[in-house]
Amino acid sequence: xxxxxxxxxxxxxxxxxxxxxxxxxxxxxxxxxxxxxxxxxxxxxxxxxxxxxxxxxxxxxxxxxxxxxxxxxxxxxxxxxxxxxxxxxxxxxxxxxxxxxxxxxxxxxxxxxxxxxxxxxxxxxxxxxxxxxxxxxxxxxxxxxxxx
Amino acid sequence: xxxxxxxxxxxxxxxxxxxxxxxxxxxxxxxxxxxxxxxxxxxxxxxxxxxxxxxxxxxxxxxxxxxxxxxxxxxxxxxxxxxxxxxxxxxxxxxxxxxxxxxxxxxxxxxxxxxxxxxxxxxxxxxxxxxxxxxxxxxxxxxxxxxxxxxxxxxxxxxxxxxxxxxxxxxxxxxxxxxxxxxxxxxxxxxxxxxxxxxxxxxxxxxxxxxxxxxxxxxxxxxxxxxxxxxxxxxxxxxxxxxxxxxxxxxxxxxxxxxxxxxxxxxxxxxxxxxxxxxxxxxxxxxxxxxxxxxxxxxxxxxxxxxxxxxxxxxxxxxxxxxx
Numbered sequence: 001x002x003x004x005x006x007x008x009x010x011x012x013x014x015x016x017x018x019x020x021x022x023x024x025x026x027x028x029x030x031x032x033x034x035x036x037x038x039x040x041x042x043x044x045x046x047x048x049x050x051x052x053x054x055x056x057x058x059x060x061x062x063x064x065x066x067x068x069x070x071x072x073x074x075x076x077x078x079x080x081x082x083x084x085x086x087x088x089x090x091x092x093x094x095x096x097x098x099x100x101x102x103x104x105x106x107x108x109x110x111x112x113x114x115x116x117x118x119x120x121x122x123x124x125x126x127x128x129x130x131x132x133x134x135x136x137x138x139x140x141x142x143x144x145x146x147x148x
Numbered sequence: 149x150x151x152x153x154x155x156x157x158x159x160x161x162x163x164x165x166x167x168x169x170x171x172x173x174x175x176x177x178x179x180x181x182x183x184x185x186x187x188x189x190x191x192x193x194x195x196x197x198x199x200x201x202x203x204x205x206x207x208x209x210x211x212x213x214x215x216x217x218x219x220x221x222x223x224x225x226x227x228x229x230x231x232x233x234x235x236x237x238x239x240x241x242x243x244x245x246x247x248x249x250x251x252x253x254x255x256x257x258x259x260x261x262x263x264x265x266x267x268x269x270x271x272x273x274x275x276x277x278x279x280x281x282x283x284x285x286x287x288x289x290x291x292x293x294x295x296x297x298x299x300x301x302x303x304x305x306x307x308x309x310x311x312x313x314x315x316x317x318x319x320x321x322x323x324x325x326x327x328x329x330x331x332x333x334x335x336x337x338x339x340x341x342x343x344x345x346x347x348x349x350x351x352x353x354x355x356x357x358x359x360x361x362x363x364x365x366x367x368x369x370x371x372x373x374x375x376x377x378x379x380x381x382x383x384x385x386x387x388x389x390x391x392x393x394x395x396x397x398x399x400x401x402x403x404x405x406x407x408x409x410x411x412x413x414x415x416x417x418x419x420x421x422x423x424x425x426x427x428x429x430x431x432x433x434x435x436x437x438x439x440x441x442x443x444x445x446x447x448x449x450x451x452x453x454x455x456x457x458x459x460x461x462x463x464x465x466x467x468x469x470x471x472x
Contacts, residue, residue: 009206012193042182043191045200053214053377056207079379080212088444 003143010056010082011141014046014133017055017079018028021072021108022098023062023077027089031059034126041130044137052078052122055138059129060108063098064091069105076112082144086118086135088129093118119134161245162418163236169244169421170389171201173396177432184436187388195210202234208382212330217374218279224371227274228380231267231387233392238263242397243321244424246416247302252318257309260317260398261302264353267391268294271355271362274384275372287373289443290355290362291432296450297352297359300458304345307331308402319400324405332403337466339460343403345458347430350395356431356439359446396427 016035020028034041035048049055052075064072076085087108090096093115095106108115116139119132156162175190175198182189190197215221241256243249249256268290275287280415309315310332312323324330330463331339375382400423409419441449 005206005338006210007318009210012203013200017401037185037187040182040187040189043188043197045190045193045197049370051370051374053375054370054381056211056375080214082211116454 005034005141007141009137011137013056014140015047015049015054015056016041016059016133016135017049017052017057017075018059018061018074021062021068021092022065022104023059023089023091024127025059027092030123030126031061031088031129034129039126039130041133044133046133052076053080055079056083056140057087057133058083059088060085060112061088063095063101064105064108064111066103066105072108072111078118082140084139084144085114086117086119086132086136087115088132089118089124090122093120096122101128157240157251161250162240166236166239166244166390166393167386169424170386170393171205171426172198173393173428174201174389176428177392180429180432181436184433205382205386208385209379211378213378213380214375216279218285219375220237220277221278223273224380225278225378227270227277228376228383228387231270231274232383232390234263234266234270234388235445239390239397240396241317242394243318243401244371244373244397244417244419244420245411246420248322249318252316254316254319255316256327257320257402260394261305263300263394265294265298268298269283271372274376278372278375280375282369283372283374285368286364292371292443293355293359293362293446296447297349300345300401300450300454301349301353303455303458304342305347305398305402307342307462310462310465311335317398319415321401321405322410325407325410326335330404330406335472336383337467338465338468339403341461342465343399343456345397345454345461346403347427348454350399351396351431351434352433352450354392354395357435358441360440360472361443361446364440392428392431393424396424396431399427410458424456 015083018031033039058076072107086111087093091098093107095104099106105111117132117136124141158164179189193203193349215224238260240250268277270292272287272449272457275283309312311331311334314320333339333341334462355362406422409416412419
């Protein structure tokens with residue numbers, strides 16, 4: 001019963017931290033569109049928070065550049081468990097058209113220990129981002145991170 | 149102490165009721181803000197999202213607890229607990245059931261003002277003990293802000309006390325019923341002016357827009373809360389909801405007393421709760437309307453305008469009471 005309550009609470013209150021690792025801003029605009037009036041993910045309890053210490057879900061956009069790699073890792077490590085990573089956009093998944101560039105380490109896949117949900121698209125529509133968020137919530141509802 | 153007294157302290161109008169009311173106010177706050185911004189706000193967690201603050205609270209309780217190496221763990225453990233306890237204690241001085249406070253005593257208004265100062269000091273301590281530059285910056289801003297709003301708040305809270313001739317919140321509330329009208333309408337326009345000053349000072353006390361520079365998330369991450377995780381953050385959020393409830397119910401009891409509510413019997417708590425919700429909704433509405441002031445602008449507003457105005461309203465109230 002206790003586990004059920006915790007799972008429900010975690011799946012009902014995803015607080016989002018949005019980090020741009022070198023995106024062209026198209027994905028960021030779509031992420032912000034998902035947060036603002038027309039799409040409003042606060043319906044599902046999502047809040048955009050400023051501090052990684054408060055966040056549950058890290059939304060990564062853009063290819064991970066050499067400059068942003070240590071920052072991305074540090075932000076990921078600052079987040080308390082259980083945490084999920086959602087890679088939004090083709091660049092965040094694989095590096096996109098920038099993969100193989102001298103200054104790009106690839107996508108979030110190549111840098112972070114794990115990426116839980118990917119949302120492909122260049123850029124993905126806000127509907128797709130909300131869909132990715134809901135799939136992340138399904139992972140939490142199924143008990144990801146319970147017992148930690 | 150009888151069994152009924154214990155029930156009153158634990159359930160209604162005691163701690164259980166106050167905590168649920170605080171969660172309800174947070175939901176109302178988010179809903180009103182969302183309506184102002186043409187959004188839905190919390191919607192799927194419980195009917196119309198009303199369980200959202202409870203889900204947030206349980207989730208934060210279940211998250212990993214991190215104390216950074218540079219932080220003072222002892223202080224970061226003590227402050228969240230005190231930030232819940234202090235407003236809870238202060239709320240027992242307020243006639244939240246529409247008739248009489250749980251602990252009515254002469255001078256409870258001064259005790260509540262003292263609790264508000266302590267809350268602000270706890271915020272400073274939390275930020276300072278976090279060992280983080282953003283938290284320290286937020287703590288400094290919070291302390292500066294406290295220096296600005298505290299005096300006008302105390303001066304304007306004395307106005308209803310002067311009119312009622314008592315420093316007990318319960319007595320002030322009862323005198324308004326005896327006088328037949330809320331202090332808001334008394335000695336026009338002094339009562340209304342005093343209410344507006346109290347409202348503005350409450351916004352600063354609660355660090356809400358436009359006075360949210362201490363936790364400005366677009367410039368200093370999350371201000372003094374930056375390093376808090378898990379259950380510490382859960383308790384701090386609950387404490388801030390309780391402070392919100394405290395300020396709204398203070399407003400309702402000092403300014404919005406009326407002769408009908410205490411006679412309603414079982415419906416009196418409901419009538420009082422509606423006033424509290426109305427006051428909270430005003431504060432949430434302001435949150436949606438305004439942008440953030442810089443900390444120097446906050447200080448200037450309070451020291452150059454609010455201070456003289458509140459002093460003038462206090463003197464005018466005293467003069468009016470002597471002449472009339």
